[in-house]
Amino acid sequence: EVQLVESGGGLVQAGGSLRLSCAVSGLTFVDYAIGWFRQAPGKEREGVSYISQSSDSTYYADSVKDRFTMSSDYVKKEVYLQMNSLKPEDTAVYYCAAGLFGLGLGTAGYDYWGQGTQVTVSS
Numbered sequence: 001e002v003q004l005v006e007s008g009g010g011l012v013q014a015g016g017s018l019r020l021s022c023a024v025s026g027l028t029f030v031d032y033a034i035g036w037f038r039q040a041p042g043k044e045r046e047g048v049s050y051i052s053q054s055s056d057s058t059y060y061a062d063s064v065k066d067r068f069t070m071s072s073d074y075v076k077k078e079v080y081l082q083m084n085s086l087k088p089e090d091t092a093v094y095y096c097a098a099g100l101f102g103l104g105l106g107t108a109g110y111d112y113w114g115q116g117t118q119v120t121v122s123s
Helices: none
Strands: 003-007 010-013 018-025 033-039 046-052 057-060 068-073 078-083 092-099 117-122
Touching (some): 018 117
Parallel strands (some): 010 117
Antiparallel strands (some): 033 046, 092 117
């Protein structure tokens, strides 16, 4: 069974940092695009970052560029999202997702999703 499990969320003050982890199992890790998404209350789910498996490169939404860093450990089959200089508007449930054709920051093409982890940034 394909499973993605996020961890590392919590409550942090503005300007602080958190590191999210996503453990992936049940699929051939290197064949998939892996992305981070977030959804704030009353808002659409939006892409935060993703890793291109073909180029081993990372991509970021403009709203988090230069503050967030995504990385991947292909041996452990884990992906990470280091979040620095957090802002209240970063408050959301953060999800990791995987898909064979899911390159990009849109949700289309990502077939497998974790349950999410809550990140709350206070002012």
